[in-house]
Structure formats: C-alpha cells, structure tokens
Amino acid sequence: MVLHLLGVNLPENKIVRVALTYFYGIGHKTAQRICSKLSIHKTCKLHELSESQIQQISMELSNMKIETDLKREVINNIMHHRSIGTYKGKRHAMGYPVRGQRTKTNARTARRLNGRWIRKEGFST
C-alpha cells in the first residue's frame, strides 16, 4: 500500500522518520525535527498515523521549500551567475568544476552534471 502526499508516493510500511526523507529537500535531521514537532514516536509507521496527523505533516511540508520549488531555486541561482557573467557562471556553462578543484585529472562529476540546466534552457549570454 502506498500513501500519496504532495506528489510523492510513500510506502506505508516504512517508519515515518525514514519515509519523510523520500522528499527532495528533506534529510534525516529535518525528518526528525518534523516528527518531534508533531510528537510522532521513533518506531511509528505510516499506516499507524491518523488522518489528522497526516494533515499536520502535509501542512508542515507545504510551509517548507521542497521538491519542485527547491529545484527551481537551485536552477535560478545558477542562471543568475550566468546572466551576470561571473566566473562561477562560466564554469557551470563549460561543465567544469566550480569550487576550485583540479581539472588536469578527476573532474568527472563536474563534466557529467554541471551546466545541464544551462544547456536545457538554451541559455546564452
């Protein structure tokens, strides 16, 4: 059985603290903070929650920046650097590491991941 919450499918058999980490933007710390705020004990599973508790969780999550909002913010930050012509923006555009790492060897992750938003949106200065 699966619980649908804010566009994400959460398996019902999972512990609440762990299931909340399935959201983009929520890790173990924020999941623990949410459970403490709503007085959900550590071994509580999703199917044990009442309707009111699920509504409280969704209210808490809607007040936070997660999923598409967070992804959009990250992309906007990168685009901002590109648009104002900073060094960081150029590195993103070229697909090189941004934070001063070496490029003689080992820039694999940067080459794979950097600049994909810029190329996607067809951005050019």
Add this chain to the structure above:
Amino acid sequence: MAFRHFYFKTLNKQISLNHYIQPSLLSTCLIVQKRTGTAKPKIKKSAAKTQKNKGFLKKNLLKKSVNEDVEPTLSTSFTKNKELYLPPPVVVLEEMLPEVYVEENIGKIYRFPPEIIPKFEIFKFPPILEQEFSPLPYPSLAIRQSSIQLTKLIENASQKSSAETRIILSGEMGVGKSALLLQTVNYALCKPWIVIYIPFAIKFVNSSYPYIKNKITNEFVQPTLSAELLKQIKAVNGKLLQDITLTRDYKLNKHIIKSNSPVIGLMDIGIKDISCAFQAFEIFLDEIGKNVNYPILLAVDVVNAFYTSTEYTDVDDTYLDPDRLSLPRTILDYFAGKRDFTYGAVIGALSLCHKPYISKPLNIALGLSTPSPWKQYPQNILNYAVGLQRFDVPNYSQTEAKGVLDYYCDGSSILQQSRDKLFQKTFIATNGNPRKLYLSCWKGL
C-alpha cells in the same frame, strides 16, 4: 552429428541429405534402420501416491497443559527427532510456595506453581531470563539466602506503608537481581497480594509507543502503553480487584463512574477508551492504595531506565527527561515516597546489561559511585532517588552453586561428567556468578 537414427518415415528427407554426406559414412543398413533409440515414452505412474518421509528433524510440538497438574514426560522445548536424540531426563520439582522460603531449603530448586505461570505469561518474563529458562523443562529458580532475606522484608512491609519499604536490588552483572525480583513477585502472587510487575522498563522510555502532549500539565502521555498496563494488571489481579470499590465519583472524558462501584469498571473504561487510559491508571493506583485488605507490590525490573533521559523528544527536538513522561513519573513518585500505598512495598532491580540506560544519578544516590566535582547531575532525577534502600545481591555460595549444578546435571543429557570435578572447575572459574555458571554449563567455559 548423428545421422544414424533415422525414422523409417523420413526416408525422403534422408535422400536429400545424402548429397551432403560422403558415401563412405553411410551404410545401407542405416537407411532401413528402425527406431532403436534409448528414449522411451514416459509411462505415467499409477495414482497410488508414495508416502512422504518425515524428514531428518521433525518438530515435536507438545501442547502445554498449564492448568493440569501433570508430571511432564518430555521437555516442552525438546523438538528434536526422538530416534536420534535422547530426551533430557525428567526432574520432578516442587512448587515455589511461600512456605518454601526457609533456611533449610537454600540451594534447592523449585518451579513456579502452575496457577502462577499463566500470570507470568501475561506480564512476561524479563528477556534474558526467558532465554535462560528455555533449555530447562519448566521455569524454575533456586532458593538463596538473599531470597529469604527479601521475602522477610516484604512480609514486614505487608503491615506498613509502601513509603517505608522502597528497595533497589543492586550487584554485579549476572548476579541474579532479576531472578530475585521474579521470586519476590511469585511470593506476593501466592500470598496473595495485588502485584504490578514491569519486567522491562526500557520499553516505557525507548520511543516505541505513541505519545501525546498534554498542554495543561506540559507532560507527555502514553495512552496505548497505559491501556496495555491496565489490561495486564486486570488479567492478573482480577479476582482480588473485584473486592475493591471506589471511594468517590469520577468523570473521565465522557464516562462517569460512581462511588462504591468496583475498581474493575474503572479499568474497563481505561482499556476501551485509550484517550483516558492514563487518567484511569492514576485513579486506579490512588484507589487501590487506599485499600486495607490486600497489600500492593510494585516491582520494576531495569528500573535505572526511569532515571536516565528518554529517547522521546520534545517539540523543540530535545530529549525528554523521565519526569516529563506521565507514566514513568507516576511510577517514580512511588519510588520517591511522594505517593504511597497504605500497605505494600516498592521494589526495583538495576540492570547493567543495557549500557545507555545506566543511570549515574541513581548510582550516586545509592552510594554505588562517587559524584565528580566537575560535573553537574540533573537535580530533577536526583529528587526521585532520595530515601531508597539498597539491597546488594551476592554471588552464589557453595551450597547454592552445588544445588544449581546438580539440577543442571540432572536435567540434561549433555552434562554427564563427574559432578565434583564439574563443580570445582566451574565454581572457581566463574567465582559463583550465576549467569557465568549457567553459560559455562550450557555453552562451555
């Protein structure tokens, strides 16, 4: 390629193939050769089914006859194949009744009475002792000098307020604190007293049960745990509780219960309506505390879990102290003497097995360790440890160890060495520590 086995019918095909085969490989007899292959059509077996063999190890589940006073013929835990393994020899033990706690019986083994075992199945044994009981035919313990001393204290407490008898059992790891507490609970159940026994206090504080904040008192209530505890107490002490009536009217949420109605009605409300379970439990403790007919024993194993910070978290993500949880706080009130039963006793047993729950403030209050001048200890926890009596449990004496070893040898088909040698070897190696003695016999030194 096997061109030898041609069907007689497929002669035409064979002729076409002859173009590709060298004439020397062919022999004329092959062309007319009939089918002589080893592949034969499968003959279906008749409908008579063969009996399945029972297998190398078969499960020998015996039904437990708990209510009948029948001598056991086989150990209930013996599940191995009778043809290959000898069953353990049957040892006939007497019941551990209150009369048995006498100086002459030190070192003798007694089993729990058959009427009391269902009550322990409701409360459940402490997890470590449950493992230790498994190779033996039925749960049984040895009478020790400390068991006689503790039962004398309990006997004196039956005419005094529980605030005067607040005992904590202490000692090394594996020395027999939980077993001693179990014997005391058995003594009280036989007497009869009203007994509230918590075999594993850690489950109250390890964040395994739901909890809700009470905004008025700023405490956290555990409704399902309170209901479970009420259910257990009702199942064990039902007959005695029918004689106790309420002294005044009470209102719990939407339920009203009038005075002079039995206490069991109040417990039923708490069990059915979980939202008022804790309230019902508190009122229940008050009411039975006032009664004069039956003394009350509150026994808690791993009591040090109530003196350390819990795994529950507050709204601001800080760990809660046990006095912020309503159920542990109520039990701590009885240990601290802030609330008491008219007649009865409160006993707790420390446990060193669970390291995160070893309580430094409690050890300081009992005199087991000295306070460090550089550290501050939580005052709220120290307040609940005032006035506790320490009861040290020693290792086995020689007579006790000999009696226990004799029982292990009698009840097992493994330990067949000479008993004197075994006793000397194990007693010297383990220094009489009960758990080490048990492990050395059943798992080797």
